[in-house]
Amino acid sequence: MTAPAETPRVIPPAELPQKVSTKKPKGRSDLSSALAFLSPTLIVLSAFVFFPVVFSFYLSFHSWNMFSSTESFVGVGNYSSIVQNPEFWSVLKNTAVYTLGTVPLNMVISLGIAYFLNKKLAGKKLLRTAFFAPVVMSSVAAAVIWRWVYEPSFGLLNYGLSWFGIPAVNWLNNPTSAMFALIVMGVWKTFGFNMVLFSAGLQGIPEHYYEAAQIDGAGKWKQFWNITVPLLSPTTFFVLVMSVIGSFQVFDTVYVLTSGGPLGSTKVLVFYLYEQAFKFFDMGYASAVAYLLFAVVFILTMLQMKYLRGSIHYSS
């Protein structure tokens, strides 16, 4: 089963297993009771995670329509037909455009809001609740609502734009604007999550750094660039990696908002994978696509871990 979309998968070093000091004197092993405690988890994870990871890899080297034939070994055939398939490249391009569209915008908005939420403000809790609300809503419902917001004749967005003299746009029926619509909705849906991470990061910066800078006559802007930005960088990097991983996996909103259209302009990687696997039942090919996605996520995660290991930890 897929974990909640927002569940972070990257483990910061503070969380890596420390040697657990087992105070037991003689070092007697608790293997039998450990097995008892672990067995429910091990059984389920074996069936739905450990085995699938391995089997998926195996499948990616086979050709198999699961309902009509047995699998046959094709070597790297699936991978080579993927890279020779122009549709795959257009799907990859769409995913990249979506990522480049959502991630920077999302980060600027979420950092900005977190920064100002850290200031003296009446009704902070209420504000935070409002900004976070889209995160907890289901992507399906969110996309249904946004279809209505984007509705060309009676939708909220075109009405709002008309105040500024901008003519009505048929958002979801035009390849360029459909991707734009998907990006705007994606940012709306997820910035609250990053806001929480940034808030935690900001609260971790010791107050006395700012006090010292103030005594030295540094203005707000200078303080932001010379204290906040560098001290927040581990958080920023974490948010960046998580956001890129998340946007590479976008599916629900695409399915409901645009179904990959118009003209395939919003068909992203996971949507393509879903089609190959569960519309055409080409399980081998789809597994290869899944492994390419895995490779992207893996590389990003490794970068994240390496960065955090190497980063300096300031503490008060």
Place this chain on the structure above:
Amino acid sequence: MKQKKVIGSVVLHLAMYGLALITVAPFLWMLMTSFKTLPDILTYPPVWWPKEFIVDNYVNAFSAAPFGRFYFNSVVIAVAVTIGQIITCSMAAFAFARLRFWGRDVLFYIFLGTMMIPGQVTMIPGFMMLYWLGWIDSYAALIVPGLASAFGTFLLRQFFLTIPRDLEDAASIDGCGRFGLLWRIILPLSKPALATLAVFTFMGVFNDFLWALIVVNSEEMRTVQLGLAIFRDRYQTDWGQLMAASVTATLPILLVFFVAQKYFIKGITLSGLKD
């Protein structure tokens, strides 16, 4: 100087509340539309407040598709998975945090490693497993794969490690077994972590779409999210009904969120970064 500060504060408040309003505008728009009559919905310029409040959209949506049934399914699945995960994760976390056995750290690293595997990689063989087991289109397909979680195990293990052992040592001397230690000592002290895991799991399962889309065929097994997605395919522009159905699909999660907000926030920061 002081005047400047006041002005700055006013601007800040206006900007932040303005942004918050824009953020929640789609929610309000959904809620208002769901109570509007058709002529009210199709007016330009749009009106926020319905001229006449009606509940017909809800009645019609619930008779056009068995949303009551979808709801029931979603709640059963989400509750079952949440309870299941609390049990399995706390047991596994206990083993990792308190027991000593051969291969423990390696196994724990494997658990951590699985957390970075995208769900899409395990999805296809997971589907096949259910197919071979004959579980496609059943509650089992929607519940069993979620009954364990590396993430949940990790979250609880981290929390268990912060609990001092003295109490357990005392209890052990008094003849308390290991299940007793977990049940009587550790779990009662771990309520915040358990609440965090519970709200995250409940939200994740209730909002899940892709898995349900794959493993469900029949109408009576649909979850709320799947039902809503199919409903929107069928009633493309019946905005009143679509919004009523969306309100229905959103409300329970928003309620859980309002009640348990601090656990959501804590969950994100705990799992994300430590101060």
